[in-house]
Amino acid sequence: MDLLPLLPQALADGLLLGGVYAIVAVGLTMTFGVLRIVNFAHGDFLAVGLYLTYLGATWLGLDPYLSLVLVLPLVTLAAAFTYKLLIAPVITAPEHNQIVVTLGLSLILQNAMLALFTADLHAIPSVLSGHIVRVGNMFIQAAALIASAVSIALCLGLYWFLRSTELGRLIRAAAQDRDAALMSGVNVDRMYLLAFCIGVGSLGLVAPLIAPFSYVSPSIGSNFTLTAFIVVVLGSMGNFAGALIGGFIIGLVEAVGGLVTGGSINFVITYAIFILFLLFKPEGLLGGRRL
Amino acid sequence: MKPMLVLGLAVALLAGAAPLLSIYGQHIFVLVALYGAVALAWNILGGMAGQMSLGHALFVGAGAYVSTALYLNLGVSPWIGLVAAAAIGGALGALMGYAVFRRKLSGVYFALVTLALAEMALHIVSNVPALGGANGLAIPSKPDFASFQFASKLGFCYAALAILAIVSAVILAIHRSRLGYVFLAIRENERSAAALGIDVVQGKVIAAAISGALAALVGPVYANYVLFIDPESVLGVPLSIDALVFSFVGGLGSLFGPLLGAVVLVPLTELLRGMLAGRLAGVHLIVYGVILILVMRLAPRGLWGLLVDSMARRQK
Amino acid sequence: MNPPLLQVRGVSRWFGGLRAVDEVSFDLTGHEIVGLIGPNGAGKTTLFETISGFIRPTKGTVTFDGRDITGQPPHRLARLGIGRTFQIVQPFRDVSVLENVIAGVVGPNRETSDARAEAMAVLTRVKLDHRAAALARNLSLPEKKRLEIARALATRPRLLLLDEVMAGLTPAEIDDIMVILADIRNGGIALLIVEHVMRAIMSLSDRLVVMANGRKIAEGLPAAVAADPSVIEAYLGRRHHGAA
Numbered sequence: 123m124d125l126l127p128l129l130p131q132a133l134a135d136g137l138l139l140g141g142v143y144a145i146v147a148v149g150l151t152m153t154f155g156v157l158r159i160v161n162f163a164h165g166d167f168l169a170v171g172l173y174l175t176y177l178g179a180t181w182l183g184l185d186p187y188l189s190l191v192l193v194l195p196l197v198t199l200a201a202a203f204t205y206k207l208l209i210a211p212v213i214t215a216p217e218h219n220q221i222v223v224t225l226g227l228s229l230i231l232q233n234a235m236l237a238l239f240t241a242d243l244h245a246i247p248s249v250l251s252g253h254i255v256r257v258g259n260m261f262i263q264a265a266a267l268i269a270s271a272v273s274i275a276l277c278l279g280l281y282w283f284l285r286s287t288e289l290g291r292l293i294r295a296a297a298q299d300r301d302a303a304l305m306s307g308v309n310v311d312r313m314y315l316l317a318f319c320i321g322v323g324s325l326g327l328v329a330p331l332i333a334p335f336s337y338v339s340p341s342i343g344s345n346f347t348l349t350a351f352i353v354v355v356l357g358s359m360g361n362f363a364g365a366l367i368g369g370f371i372i373g374l375v376e377a378v379g380g381l382v383t384g385g386s387i388n389f390v391i392t393y394a395i396f397i398l399f400l401l402f403k404p405e406g407l408l409g410g411r412r413l
Numbered sequence: 414m415k416p417m418l419v420l421g422l423a424v425a426l427l428a429g430a431a432p433l434l435s436i437y438g439q440h441i442f443v444l445v446a447l448y449g450a451v452a453l454a455w456n457i458l459g460g461m462a463g464q465m466s467l468g469h470a471l472f473v474g475a476g477a478y479v480s481t482a483l484y485l486n487l488g489v490s491p492w493i494g495l496v497a498a499a500a501i502g503g504a505l506g507a508l509m510g511y512a513v514f515r516r517k518l519s520g521v522y523f524a525l526v527t528l529a530l531a532e533m534a535l536h537i538v539s540n541v542p543a544l545g546g547a548n549g550l551a552i553p554s555k556p557d558f559a560s561f562q563f564a565s566k567l568g569f570c571y572a573a574l575a576i577l578a579i580v581s582a583v584i585l586a587i588h589r590s591r592l593g594y595v596f597l598a599i600r601e602n603e604r605s606a607a608a609l610g611i612d613v614v615q616g617k618v619i620a621a622a623i624s625g626a627l628a629a630l631v632g633p634v635y636a637n638y639v640l641f642i643d644p645e646s647v648l649g650v651p652l653s654i655d656a657l658v659f660s661f662v663g664g665l666g667s668l669f670g671p672l673l674g675a676v677v678l679v680p681l682t683e684l685l686r687g688m689l690a691g692r693l694a695g696v697h698l699i700v701y702g703v704i705l706i707l708v709m710r711l712a713p714r715g716l717w718g719l720l721v722d723s724m725a726r727r728q729k
Numbered sequence: 730m731n732p733p734l735l736q737v738r739g740v741s742r743w744f745g746g747l748r749a750v751d752e753v754s755f756d757l758t759g760h761e762i763v764g765l766i767g768p769n770g771a772g773k774t775t776l777f778e779t780i781s782g783f784i785r786p787t788k789g790t791v792t793f794d795g796r797d798i799t800g801q802p803p804h805r806l807a808r809l810g811i812g813r814t815f816q817i818v819q820p821f822r823d824v825s826v827l828e829n830v831i832a833g834v835v836g837p838n839r840e841t842s843d844a845r846a847e848a849m850a851v852l853t854r855v856k857l858d859h860r861a862a863a864l865a866r867n868l869s870l871p872e873k874k875r876l877e878i879a880r881a882l883a884t885r886p887r888l889l890l891l892d893e894v895m896a897g898l899t900p901a902e903i904d905d906i907m908v909i910l911a912d913i914r915n916g917g918i919a920l921l922i923v924e925h926v927m928r929a930i931m932s933l934s935d936r937l938v939v940m941a942n943g944r945k946i947a948e949g950l951p952a953a954v955a956a957d958p959s960v961i962e963a964y965l966g967r968r969h970h971g972a973a
Contacts, residue, residue, distance in 0.1 A: 230702035606836070
């Protein structure tokens with residue numbers, strides 16, 4: 123097969139793509155895996171972060187690695203508002219309320235960005251744009267390497283945070299048994315707010331990191347949202363290591379699938395894996411948490 | 414059988430009114446009837462039985478492509494195509510329903526699976542040249558009854574109205590039968606439903622099959638009206654969102670609320686789309702998003718619920 | 730002596746290392762009220778769930794009318810003639826009381842000539858017929874409890890499982906329910922009742938089964954059980970609401 127020599131590059135691309143998926147899914151693991159909040163606008167916050175990074179570059183001439191300092195707090199603030207205004211009122215309501223409300227938010231965000239920036243794809247210049255590292259026969263974007271490294275660090279960090287810190291323990295308590303936590307005097311609402319801001323705010327970290335090797339468009343969010351949910355399910359809900367592993371697997375599958383089939387069939391493989399997992403192994407790769 | 418009589422009268426009234434509309438009015442009539450039918454079909458699964466689908470375009474698209482492919486490749490009349498569409502839609506719904514519901518997965522996962530399936534279908538069709546790929550399929554204009562094409566828009570008004578009538582009749586039949594109670598119980602409380610002798614999984618599968626079959630009926634009619642289908646238009650997320658939005662705005666779980674939602678929102682959308690073009694093309698979706706949030710927070714039972722409440726208050 | 734309608738034999742249910750129900754056996758004949766009592770955490774609800782099909786027992790069998798129903802799903806049990814109510818009453822809120830009961834009539838999927846009439850008859854039995862047109866969400870708690878019973882009755886059970894149906898009711902309301910339950914038993918339906926309201930279950934039950942720590946520790950006539958030292962010890966120090 124004459125595709126074989128291209129395989130290592132596809133693998134490398136896949137791992138880096140996987141790193142991006144993983145880092146986006148980590149945030150969703152916090153909000154959906156731990157808190158059980160259904161947020162269909164998750165990926166759109168990434169898009170917002172990307173556009174903020176874009177504005178930082180075009181208006182203020184800031185390199186994404188610099189504008190990170192602005193984008194992260196801004197996205198976190200947006201997350202806080204979203205939680206207070208939209209999520210908190212329906213947190214105990216039937217699931218479909220959250221689905222519909224966040225779907226509405228997604229529609230608003232995507233189309234507001236469309237109206238403001240048009241559907242044109244934009245690239246965001248950075249000092250590391252196009253900076254390639256060569257490993258053997260593989261060409262890897264330096265910026266992508268950095269993003270992947272941060273992805274792993276974020277996963278480990280959040281895992282440590284939830285397991286080993288007092289605050290993390292409170293968040294888990296609030297998420298696992300609301301009523302018991304309330305009775306123990308835990309400020310459940312504040313815990314949820316904090317966790318939600320961490321989960322969605324992390325996208326404010328992700329966006330500047332992927333800006334140098336990605337593009338921005340209004341609809342980039344919805345791809346990421348569905349893929350993030352798939353990764354979270356694959357990686358066993360609430361499991362940060364799972365999100366990491368799941369992300370890398372999906373990235374590899376898509377890259378190698380793209381190599382083998384060409385066209386947009388690689389997405390089909392991802393969706394097929396998702397459906398198969400839900401039907402036959404809903405507890406994900408690492409088992410544990412029941413759905 | 415009184416409600417059926419009322420339905421018959423309503424259909425007759427609408428059929429009588431159609432010729433009086435302008436050409437543009439008839440166009441809106443067709444759109445409202447078709448979108449309304451999809452929303453009503455969606456509501457059988459999403460509102461009556463309580464299982465939210467985010468990928469109902471799958472059924473509409475399946476119906477459209479099956480009928481169109483049969484017509485273009487084998488010369489099969491779209492009248493037969495309608496039957497094939499309903500069969501495919503029903504089978505897809507039943508399969509999908511059975512696979513997901515017997516796992517007892519909660520609502521979010523069903524929503525995700527329907528979304529993934531619809532997206533899968535969109536990507537697969539986009540890559541199959543025999544189905545026109547991403548460029549879609551064009552149907553040559555041949556105004557002739559057997560080809561399900563009518564010389565005037567009025568013909569399509571009647572065709573769309575007929576589909577709407579069929580969907581409505583099915584909804585009424587469900588409502589008056591044991592199935593209506595099965596759906597009610599499943600939506601309200603699955604444990605109680607089981608304790609009352611209701612096979613919950615079977616009920617959900619039936620809801621999915623009926624919903625899929627009816628939504629698929631819209632596909633061929635739309636295809637022959639516009640004379641062109643492509644993955645984006647009949648399998649895309651916007652269509653799935655429309656079905657959901659109309660149902661929520663009109664009144665989730667009510668019998669005909671979704672039609673009310675379509676009656677209000679379709680002309681509004683057409684108006685907005687006419688006024689704003691290009692980069693402001695997505696503005697109507699912003700409006701949808703805002704409306705969804707407002708309805709969920711302020712009027713969860715939608716327009717229909719508001720109507721019912723105001724009539725109840727007037728009676729006092 | 731009537732052949733037993735319900736036979737529970739060696740039913741156990743473990744959750745990991747926890748034995749929530751441990752080798753419980755008892756019979757129930759067709760025209761009696763059997764009360765299932767015991768301190769909190771005794772495993773009564775878990776036993777209930779296994780008998781009504783919501784949980785599979787880890788070991789043991791449940792036989793109904795001579796037929797093994799172990800592990801059968803709830804809807805099939807309902808069609809065989811086992812009805813149940815739930816501790817936290819959850820009527821179908823947005824429809825009328827009558828519609829709620831009609832759901833019970835048609836649920837088991839059997840022939841009915843007039844579901845509406847049958848539902849009204851059931852409502853009359855629980856003295857809720859005057860509220861037939863009311864929306865279920867507007868009912869008071871005792872009315873909701875009676876609706877819960879009516880809905881289960883509508884499935885034409887031969888055995889009715891009642892899960893703490895008197896919780897949260899005033900003494901007068903409890904008396905009302907007791908009359909209804911006695912009436913149901915007299916109509917030929919067996920009742921298995923989990924209850925904490927001692928006064929009610931003592932006077933209502935033909936027999937009692939007492940559980941503690943997952944095991945059956947006593948069985949017999951109410952007076953005998955009340956005097957049983959092991960029963961008294963199980964309850965020692967655990968006064969609960971409604972104790973006589």
